Amino acid sequence: MSKLHTKRTFLYTLKASLVITEKNARIYYLKAPVIIFGILFPVFFFLAFALGKKVIPFILVPGLVAMTLFFTSSSVGPLITPWERNAKTYERLLASPVSLSSILLGDMLAGVIFGVIISSIPLTIGILFFNAKFFHPLFLAGNIVLSSLCFSSLGVLLASPAAEAPSQVMMLSSLVRFPLIFISGIFIPLDKLPFWGKVIAFISPLTYTVDAMKYSLYDLKSYPAFINILALLFFSFVFFSIALKMHRKNLIKVL
Amino acid sequence: MSESSVIQVSNLKKVYGKTVAVDNVSFEVKKGEIFGFLGPNGAGKTTTIRMLTGVILPDEGEAKILGIDIKEDPISVKKIMGVVPEVCNVYVDLSSWDNMILTGKIYGVKRKEREEKAEELLKKFGLWERKDEKTRKFSKGMKQRLILAMSLIHEPKILFLDEPTSGLDVQSTRMIRKIIEELRLKGKTIFLTTHNIEEANLLCDRIAIINKGKIVAIDSPEKLKSTFKRMQSVEVAFDRIPEDIRWLHSIPYVNECKKLGDKFRVYTKDPDSLIKELVNFAEKNNLKFISLNTLGPSLEDVFVALTEKVEAKYHE
Ligand SMILES: Nc1ncnc2c1ncn2[C@@H]1O[C@H](COP(=O)(O)OP(=O)(O)OP(=O)(O)O)[C@@H](O)[C@H]1O
Numbered sequence: 099m100s101k102l103h104t105k106r107t108f109l110y111t112l113k114a115s116l117v118i119t120e121k122n123a124r125i126y127y128l129k130a131p132v133i134i135f136g137i138l139f140p141v142f143f144f145l146a147f148a149l150g151k152k153v154i155p156f157i158l159v160p161g162l163v164a165m166t167l168f169f170t171s172s173s174v175g176p177l178i179t180p181w182e183r184n185a186k187t188y189e190r191l192l193a194s195p196v197s198l199s200s201i202l203l204g205d206m207l208a209g210v211i212f213g214v215i216i217s218s219i220p221l222t223i224g225i226l227f228f229n230a231k232f233f234h235p236l237f238l239a240g241n242i243v244l245s246s247l248c249f250s251s252l253g254v255l256l257a258s259p260a261a262e263a264p265s266q267v268m269m270l271s272s273l274v275r276f277p278l279i280f281i282s283g284i285f286i287p288l289d290k291l292p293f294w295g296k297v298i299a300f301i302s303p304l305t306y307t308v309d310a311m312k313y314s315l316y317d318l319k320s321y322p323a324f325i326n327i328l329a330l331l332f333f334s335f336v337f338f339s340i341a342l343k344m345h346r347k348n349l350i351k352v353l
Numbered sequence: 354m355s356e357s358s359v360i361q362v363s364n365l366k367k368v369y370g371k372t373v374a375v376d377n378v379s380f381e382v383k384k385g386e387i388f389g390f391l392g393p394n395g396a397g398k399t400t401t402i403r404m405l406t407g408v409i410l411p412d413e414g415e416a417k418i419l420g421i422d423i424k425e426d427p428i429s430v431k432k433i434m435g436v437v438p439e440v441c442n443v444y445v446d447l448s449s450w451d452n453m454i455l456t457g458k459i460y461g462v463k464r465k466e467r468e469e470k471a472e473e474l475l476k477k478f479g480l481w482e483r484k485d486e487k488t489r490k491f492s493k494g495m496k497q498r499l500i501l502a503m504s505l506i507h508e509p510k511i512l513f514l515d516e517p518t519s520g521l522d523v524q525s526t527r528m529i530r531k532i533i534e535e536l537r538l539k540g541k542t543i544f545l546t547t548h549n550i551e552e553a554n555l556l557c558d559r560i561a562i563i564n565k566g567k568i569v570a571i572d573s574p575e576k577l578k579s580t581f582k583r584m585q586s587v588e589v590a591f592d593r594i595p596e597d598i599r600w601l602h603s604i605p606y607v608n609e610c611k612k613l614g615d616k617f618r619v620y621t622k623d624p625d626s627l628i629k630e631l632v633n634f635a636e637k638n639n640l641k642f643i644s645l646n647t648l649g650p651s652l653e654d655v656f657v658a659l660t661e662k663v664e665a666k667y668h669e
């Protein structure tokens with residue numbers, strides 16, 4: 099009986115999460131902060147950095163795809179909960195038969211889908227114009243999914259502080275996200291970083307995405323593939339668990 | 354605990370920092386009842402509703418809905434209730450139709466049912482003509498009606514409404530009250546909070562008066578009033594305002610006397626003797642009666658008496 103019950107609960111949770119995901123996609127993908135922080139920012143940022151330098155495809159393309167994944171996946175999460183609180187739709191959601199973990203799972207999935215869709219643009223550009231190839235297609239797919247999972251969990255975590263306005267949360271989340279792109283091997287190769295840079299790179303999930311991207315698109319290699327996968331899984335798990343705890347703790351402060 | 358009770362609350366408590374928002378509250382709500390939670394601002398009404406609807410966890414005590422402990426199986430419990438929180442809104446980026454459908458999906462209502470129910474409810478709430486319009490520009494009353502409609506899409510057995518009519522105009526208020534009454538006729542159980550005494554009086558089968566987190570009285574509106582006999586009053590208006598009204602206070606069975614516009618309201622536990630005195634007084638002073646009414650205690654009087662009693666106790 100309990101096994102059946104567990105199965106039913108799991109399916110129910112998943113189904114509930116998907117409804118939440120659908121809601122998020124319809125309402126939040128087109129919100130200005132998502133477009134600005136998730137799409138325009140990385141593009142401009144990258145252009146500013148790449149211009150005036152000689153374009154080296156195997157640095158440019160993996161970096162661009164990884165950065166897009168990073169920014170888009172993590173831009174949806176920080177918006178949703180603060181926005182719902184502000185728009186007074188949050189309490190009704192909490193009173194509905196959807197657990198907080200399903201709600202957050204739905205928020206995370208919204209980030210995953212957004213990240214995967216948008217990052218297919220730089221990926222296509224890389225394939226068409228910059229010699230990127232599907233050297234390891236399965237690994238590439240896994241990397242994209244796992245990375246967006248990881249970054250959107252980070253986004254959900256960043257949504258947890260009990261701030262007054264959504265803009266405060268967006269600001270905080272930018273503050274956390276921007277530094278990461280400098281120490282994750284996108285613009286500056288890891289071996290050129292000083293020691294402390296290498297240490298931070300080690301604890302930045304983006305490092306593993308970039309590394310895996312170089313491997314799957316240009317067959318360049320530094321870490322073994324399983325390390326990348328394990329690292330991304332590990333970070334996803336950690337971010338999501340902390341997010342769940344923090345959201346639960348801060349829930350009452352914002353009602 | 355009787356068979357028919359739908360909500361059973363025992364020793365519920367919630368503390369925020371140093372504030373005891375809800376202090377050891379116990380009560381039962383029977384099937385088909387409209388149960389009102391009446392109390393001043395900050396009394397703990399919203400906090401109680403939040404605990405009953407599984408939005409927050411109580412620090413102590415338990416709440417059972419149809420026999421199921423809300424802590425143990427929140428999802429099952431939430432499925433059988435409709436909730437309209439005190440401060441809430443629809444998704445303004447979606448149309449009223451999409452808001453209804455989304456709510457239906459969240460509550461796990463099957464496609465065909467949710468579409469039929471959405472149509473029925475939108476028509477009933479006077480929102481059908483504008484069902485495809487984004488709700489951003491809807492008036493407050495329209496939004497509140499839509500929220501109530503959304504809370505009904507899964508045919509809940511119990512409805513929790515936190516100040517459902519506050520801040521609405523007369524028309525929307527009447528519509529919502531009418532619907533609440535219809536829902537009761539259909540056998541739904543309704544728990545509502547209000548600080549509008551008249552609303553509690555009109556709608557509720559039973560009322561709990563809550564003050565500073567504690568329930569100070571639970572009973573039907575009429576019984577609550579009748580326990581306050583001393584608060585009966587006589588309202589009188591003469592053709593002119595008599596100069597000396599101090600004599601009114603000197604009558605032994607008069608508790609209090611108030612001037613309300615061109616009328617006087619005199620509180621007494623013995624209206625009969627008071628009226629005789631008034632007639633005497635009018636004759637002596639050559640006054641003509643314009644109106645004379647005896648009034649039972651209003652719920653407001655009862656409310657003030659009860660909440661002030663607690664106040665006095667606190668200051669001891
Ligand atoms: N999230 C919270 N954090 C801290 N204190 C709170 C919180 N929510 C309520 N309180 C406090 O708990 C007490 C009860 O508040 P509650 O909102 O339940 O009152 P209420 O009866 O609904 O009042 P109102 O008629 O104004 O809606 C108040 O003193 C309030 O300040």
Ligand SMILES: [Mg+2]
Pocket residue numbers: 398399400439515
């Ligand atoms: Mg309240």
